[in-house]
Amino acid sequence: MRRPATAARTPRGGACTVGALNTKGTAARSDDELATYSSKGPTWIDGIIKPDVAAPGNGIVSAAAPGGSLWADYPSLRAAGAGEDAYMRLSGTSMSAGVVSGAVALMLEANPRLRPAQVKLALQHTASFMPEVGLVGAGAGSLNGIASVRDI
Numbered sequence: 038m039r040r041p042a043t044a045a046r047t048p049r050g051g052a053c054t055v056g057a058l059n060t061k062g063t064a065a066r067s068d069d070e071l072a073t074y075s076s077k078g079p080t081w082i083d084g085i086i087k088p089d090v091a092a093p094g095n096g097i098v099s100a101a102a103p104g105g106s107l108w109a110d111y112p113s114l115r116a117a118g119a120g121e122d123a124y125m126r127l128s129g130t131s132m133s134a135g136v137v138s139g140a141v142a143l144m145l146e147a148n149p150r151l152r153p154a155q156v157k158l159a160l161q162h163t164a165s166f167m168p169e170v171g172l173v174g175a176g177a178g179s180l181n182g183i184a185s186v187r188d189i
Contacts, residue, residue: 053141053157054087056175057094057133069093069179071170075130078173089157090164091175092140094133101125140182148189159188 057072071077072095079086098116101108101123108115108125116124141156151159161177163184 051153051157053089053137053160054176055094055130055133055137056088056091057128057130058091058175058179059095060093062096066165066179069167071167071174072128074128075133075174077170077175086172086176088130088176090137090160090177090180091167092133092136092180094130094136095128096126097128097132097136098124098126099132099135136182137180140180140185143182143186144189147186151189155189159185163188 056077057075058069059072060066061068061070071091075091075094076087101115101118103120103123107127108123111125114125114127116126118124137160140160144156144159145151160180163181164176164178165181166178167175
């Protein structure tokens with residue numbers, strides 16, 4: 038019989054899974070909530086707890102692709118600009134992943150010798166635990182980008 042997977046048995050360095058937070062448009066972290074669409078809990082197949090961390094992902098303004106279907110089909114999501122300078126307000130874990138990627142870029146700029154497992158550990162170690170959703174909701178917690186750069 039196969040033993041259930043644990044975080045310690047994930048592939049070395051492996052991917053970093055990211056949940057989405059709704060910051061309610063404020064800078065205060067105290068009102069942040071796990072977004073309703075954010076996946077949570079252990080995976081069905083191998084029982085690995087996901088996400089690893091959570092980051093803002095609701096109503097994020099990001100570069101748009103004016104020729105794309107989102108631009109054409111959802112004009113209400115357009116935030117500013119036009120042409121190559123167009124922006125849209127989007128929500129999803131894909132937006133959260135970009136926030137975490139930015140923190141990782143800063144970490145690697147500060148210490149280019151970091152290995153993937155060290156990056157993931159620093160992100161998790163410095164995250165602010167969210168007891169209201171627990172480990173299966175937001176993983177180690179809400180991303181703290183400043184602390185993750187300082188921690189390395």
